[in-house]
Amino acid sequence: MKLNQLFWAAALVTVSFACSDSGDEKPLGKYDNGILIMNEGNFGTNDGEVYHLNPTTEELLPNIFEAENLRPFAGLLEDMILEGDRLYLVANTGKVEIVNPADFKSLGAVASELDQPRSLAVNGTKLFISDYGPYDDNYGTPDSYVAVVNGLDGGVVSKKIEVSNKPEALFSYGNYIIVAGSEENKIEIIDAAQETVVTTLDLEASPKQFHAEGNVLWVYSITSDDVVFYTVNLNSLTLGNTYTIPLADATSRIAFDGDDEMYVLTSTGWPDYNDAVINIDIEGSNATATELMTGSGFYGIGYDHNSDQIYVANSNGFQGNGTVTVLSETGSVVRSFEVGRGPSGFLVY
């Protein structure tokens, strides 16, 4: 999943731009350390929720949004974006809830005008939210957009910037918002001040996630047969190198260990539905893919850089709660435990 990587991206942004609130001395909140487990919830039930795990004590706190706010999350949780003192919970059922990551108390929301939001990025005092837009009669999404909200605590959508179909991850850099246009294989770059698309880069694969290292933005992209990493030079906003790794059936779920290694979920889908956790190691221009674990129902992946452990989420068919299995870097099972419904990603603090 994109969370771990977005955490690094967020950390990078925070470091790069030295946000004004980064130096505050505050007591640690209940949820300030540990791993947040994102549970998407079941379609039609809107029972998405967040669990908090203390990886040292293995203490697991369920449904922390409802516990702290005394109301259900009431949505399908698509993404969690940490930006400084705010955690953005993006529900693809049409809202973004904003909480304080320390205590999970509600700070605000973007409650209307959204259709199927996917992810979020912060630029200055604006929120940019990628959204599939409404379905048409054939379940296509020809009206996808990136919504703009003025105010870090949410509010109303002030503008919808039309982008290619099915935008996924967003990345904020300088004055730009970089959009992963997943259906039409495009990278679109939005000028955050003008709120218009200023550059479009065409790719050969479907971009899913971003991962920044220095001035280079890595774009994780897939085709049915390959995983393709593109690099984007953040200064010139042009495409750089392309790394193609023959790996069939990769999904959008990826976790980065921050050291040129990453973990990808693959799924052959229907009718054989064999899922796997694959380790990809890029050394120079060489890339190797190693299978760490196989199974069925894998739905999310994360990487805990403190313990060098891999977290694999299993949806258990959405029939009830999911399961998380913790793996060592070599793929041996450390332990597993039950989490919420449809676990789909992890945010490691």
Next chain:
Amino acid sequence: MFLLVWAFSFVASSPIQDTVKLAEVEVYAPALDRFAQGQKVISWTKKDLENYQGRSLGDLLQEQSPVFVRQYGAGMIASPSFRGTSAGHTAVFWNGLPINSPSLGQSDLSILPVTAIDQISLQFGNAGALFGNEAIGGSVHLSTSTDFGKGFQAGISQQFGSFGLFNTSAFAGFSSKNFSSKIKVYREFSKNNFPYNDLGQIGTPEVKEDHAQFEQIGIVQDLVWNLNANNQVKTAFWWNKTNREVQPVMGSNTNDEQEDQAFRAAIDFFHFEEKSVWNLKTGFVKNEQLFNASQNNSTQYFLAGDWDQKISDKWTSKLGARYTLTKGDLSTYQADDERIELYQSTKFSATDNFSFALNLRQLVYSGTFAPFTPNLGMDWKFWNTNTQALQLKTSLGKGFKVPTLNDRFWNPGGNPDLLPEESLSGEIGLTWNKKGNLNWTQSLTYYKMSVDNWIIWLPKGSVWTPENIKKVSNQGLEYQGSLDGAIGTWNWELTTSYTYSKAVTTKGTDENDQSVGKQLPYTPQHQANAKVQIKKSGFTSFIATNFVGERSVTADNPRLMPSFQLFNFGLGYDQLTVGKLQVPLSFQINNMLDTDYQVLYLRAMPGRSYQFNLSILL
């Protein structure tokens, strides 16, 4: 007014009476419980249904029966759960034709308006042998009727109430000694703009539902004609069309719309002989559903015949066959299915108080044999005085569910290799009946059943596909009681029921499945209802309540929905006349205490509502 009627022994008087007499004065309807010895049956007559005019079958079952109804909102999908089974384990019949959607394998009770129906019976437990496919948890039998010799009758009825409720219906009928015809048209409308607390928003503000409008129109036509003393033709036709805005789950802002249209026709030919009745039956059921732009249609054609004969004073038997051709034209596939089933029932009445029935059925679908389903039942009235009786009912049988068209053919994901679900169940019940100044019926039933090869849809990558995977075991207790008497010139009646249902998964999807040993989702362990009614010279008043216990959202039970109890109140007067016209009036308050509740997670339900009913009858 409403009576929870136990199926009493029909042993003493054979329903097949002197044929000539029967054909002339009555519209013949084969008794539901003629061979249902040992099984629990509850019925509502036309009179009992008066309080539910303008409401749906789902409302009736939720408020007045042990069935749990999974309601997705006001006027939204409502699916029945008998004895802890799922909606697909309930067979639904209209005038003897199975009307469950062949693609979904179930019926939406919210679009079966009580207005269009004259009689309702519920049968509990496995009855694969008697009623065939999908009669695992129970079956619902709807019928329309007309009378002979009533001349010209007509009436119009109007209801209006909270949240934009505006229902209109009218009927006209004519009957002579040998001919009877009745037509009814209706329109039911509700804006459903009820207020509720939106749990999906900060501060859970009270908002008005703005996407749950419901409109339904329909025509019901019945005709019966005695060709001569030995032959009767009966036809029934029902067209019903519903347009709904689909109420979103809290936290979602969907704008889905759904149109459901059903054409149903049944034609019966009865031939009466000295000791037997021949029935030739044909009909069709056509379902058309448009969900947003997705069209799903199916048509079923039926041809059936049976021969019901009284062999001797002690032996009765029925032999029949039915052929069904289903044509499915769905958004992702087209498929046909042919079914042939043979059934045989035998009843042995040792004495007036002691009878057995053995029912057998074999169904073949698309060349595949469904499980053979036998059923054995017994009624034994072992204590019988002038005023009191105790009766023991017990039965043991099997049931089955053929995989639905969607299960087999949905593209992608449909699994043509699915096996039919198979169930085994037994029950034993005791009924105590007393007549006198104070009348009562008290009954207690224990049941136990298991369903094997339970089909569930699981995600496989991005595609969902059904598998025969679960095994479920159910057992429970059902109590029904009714008590009536008089205080001075006031008649009163109290009806109560309580159900305990334990339905647990005994075999799960895989080793990760946390549901094993736990209660099935949305299956309350405790459910109860009660109603008190008083009557005096045309004046009626009732207060009714129903309680639904805690139920879980998922099979592994981490999240429980709170229990709730609702109260309804009604007042009516049916002896007002204006000239030759009868003008019955009534008034109802539903959810009197304005209880905030959800049946299913995050599906808002309406608070207190008022309803006025006015009819003019000729």
